[in-house]
Amino acid sequence: MASDIYPTSDMDQGLSGPVVINRPMKGLPSLNLHELWIYRYLLFYIVRRDIVVRYKQTVFGISWAAINPLITMVVFSFVFGALLNVDTSGVPYPLFSLAALVPWAMFAKGLSNSSVSIQSNSNIITKIYFPRIIAPISAFTNSFIDFVVSLAVLLLMILGYVLLAPDLIGVVPPDATPEVIEAASQVRIFGPGPVAILMLPLFILLVVMFGLGLGFWFSALQVRMRDINYIIPFVLQIGQYVTPVAYASNMIETLSGAGGEVWQFLYGLNPMVTAIDGFRWAFFNLDFSPVPTIIASVSMCLFVFFSGLYFFRYSESKFVDYL
Numbered sequence: 001m002a003s004d005i006y007p008t009s010d011m012d013q014g015l016s017g018p019v020v021i022n023r024p025m026k027g028l029p030s031l032n033l034h035e036l037w038i039y040r041y042l043l044f045y046i047v048r049r050d051i052v053v054r055y056k057q058t059v060f061g062i063s064w065a066a067i068n069p070l071i072t073m074v075v076f077s078f079v080f081g082a083l084l085n086v087d088t089s090g091v092p093y094p095l096f097s098l099a100a101l102v103p104w105a106m107f108a109k110g111l112s113n114s115s116v117s118i119q120s121n122s123n124i125i126t127k128i129y130f131p132r133i134i135a136p137i138s139a140f141t142n143s144f145i146d147f148v149v150s151l152a153v154l155l156l157m158i159l160g161y162v163l164l165a166p167d168l169i170g171v172v173p174p175d176a177t178p179e180v181i182e183a184a185s186q187v188r189i190f191g192p193g194p195v196a197i198l199m200l201p202l203f204i205l206l207v208v209m210f211g212l213g214l215g216f217w218f219s220a221l222q223v224r225m226r227d228i229n230y231i232i233p234f235v236l237q238i239g240q241y242v243t244p245v246a247y248a249s250n251m252i253e254t255l256s257g258a259g260g261e262v263w264q265f266l267y268g269l270n271p272m273v274t275a276i277d278g279f280r281w282a283f284f285n286l287d288f289s290p291v292p293t294i295i296a297s298v299s300m301c302l303f304v305f306f307s308g309l310y311f312f313r314y315s316e317s318k319f320v321d322y323l
Contacts, residue, residue, distance in 0.1 A: 032131065032313075035131040036131060036133070036134065036137070039130050039131055039134060042130055042134060043134050043137065043138055043141075046121070046134065046135075046138040047138045047141045047142060047145075050138065050139070050142050051142060051145065054142070062145075062146075062149055063149070065145070065146035065147075065149040065150055066146075066149050066150045066152075066153040068105060069098060069101040069102055069104075069105045069150050069153075070098070070153065072097075072101055073094055073097050073098045073101055074094075076093070076097045076101075076245075076246050077093050077094050077097060079246075080093070080097070080246045080247065081093030081094070081096075081097070086246065086247050086248070087248060087251075088248065089248065089284075089286050089287070091280075091284045091286065092161065094157070095154075095157060095158060095161065095283075095284070096248075096280070096284070097245070097246060098153075098154050098157060099154060099276075099279045099280050099283050099284070100243075100244065100245040100246075100276045100279065100280065101150075101245060102147065102150045102151055102154050102279070103147070103203070103204070103207050103272070103275055103276060103279055104240065104243065104245050104272065104276065105143075105146070105147065105150060106143050106144060106146065106147035106150075106207060106208075106211070107143075107207050107210070107211045107272060108236045108239075108240075109142075109143035109146060110139065110140035110142075110143035110144070110208075110211040110212070110215065111140075111211050111214050111215055111218070111232065111236065112232055112233070112236065113139035113140065113142060113143060113215075114135075114136035114137075114139040114140045114211070114212065114215030114216075114218070114219055115136075115214075115215055115218035115219050115222055115228055115229075115232050116139075116219070116222060116228075116229065117135035117136045117138070117139040117215070117219050118132065118135050118136075118219050118220075118222065118223050118319055119222060119223065120135070120139075121135045125319060125320065126320055132312075132316040132319060133216075133309075133312060133313070133316070135219065136212065136215045136216055136219045136312070137212065139215070140208065140211060140212050140215055143211075144208065147204075154283075158283065196281070196282035196283070197282075199278065199282060200278070200279070200282045202278070203274075203275045203278035203279055203282070204275075206271055206274060206275045206278070206297070206298070206301055207271075207272065207275045209301050209302070209304075209305040210271040210272065210275075210300075210301045210304055210305065212305060212308070213301070213304035213305035213306070213307070213308040213309070214304060214308065215308070216305075216308030216309055216311065216312040217304070217307075217308040217311060217312070218232065219312065220308075220311055220312045220315040220316070223315070223318075223319050223322045224322055239270070239272070242270065243270055243272045243273060243276065244273060244276055244277065245276065248280075248286070248287075249267070249273055249276070249277050249289065249293075250287055252264065252267050264290050264292045264293045264296075265292040265293065265295070265296045266296070267293060267296075268289065268292060268293030268294065268295070268296030268297045268300075269296050269297070269300050270297070270300075271297040271298070271300055271301040271304075273289060273293060273297060274289045274293060274294050274297035274298070275297075277289040277293075
């Protein structure tokens with residue numbers, strides 16, 4: 001709250017000091033984001049608690065974070081790689097799909113968990129004050145930790161291909177035949193070089209901001225509309241197939257035909273398209289998203305994130321009434 005202070009006058013009877021008028025703040029200061037720093041230890045506590053509870057008394061522990069995308073990779077490799085023979089521009093299909101499943105799993109888990117985070121933490125919210133926005137942020141942070149584990153598995157798989165089948169990913173041994181050199185020239189591991197390492201965090205940030213933005217929206221709505229619990233799985237199921245997880249995004253360019261730039265822009269309204277294309281570009285030097293798609297993805301991501309943030313802070317004062 002912003003405060004204006006006025007001195008008292010002779011007309012102000014019964015007042016012994018200056019008059020303070022509180023006015024609501026506008027813009028970013030009204031979000032009180034500095035409270036996240038003040039309550040950072042509570043954020044760390046909730047994240048740690050959720051991880052311990054989730055993997056308590058499990059045999060594989062946090063390894064389950066990588067098992068889900070790995071199993072999906074096996075299924076996709078059989079259906080889309082072996083049966084449908086989806087074009088991967090020379091990249092082995094298991095690597096091609098896992099490079100997309102790793103960021104998609106973070107997005108899907110983060111959105112699912114953050115959407116019900118207010119209800120899940122209702123026992124704390126109804127008893128003590130803390131910035132309610134900590135709930136969806138902590139829920140998405142858990143999915144980010146799972147993402148780190150899955151990313152490590154992806155890097156290990158790439159290392160395995162480097163050691164066992166280097167010609168398949170563009171690593172040419174010294175005694176390679178001309179045929180092997182020609183096949184390997186189609187794809188190069190970490191093709192763009194150091195640029196890939198610098199750009200990868202930006203693609204991760206795109207996933208986090210888009211997922212958190214939707215999480216802010218759905219967590220605020222879910223307090224009043226429990227239908228969100230049934231809508232989210234349906235949205236994610238459809239989203240996995242309209243996002244280039246199992247296939248390459250350039251298939252849309254081929255199908256669009258005339259007016260391709262318009263279709264690319266509309267397709268790019270899903271920020272996960274640019275994020276997944278970015279992962280594949282960084283790891284395997286595959287074609288990156290065209291400019292219209294990138295512009296649409298970044299614009300939509302920023303809109304969803306900041307509108308969700310404002311909507312959440314606008315709605316949080318009435319959360320307790322519905323819990």
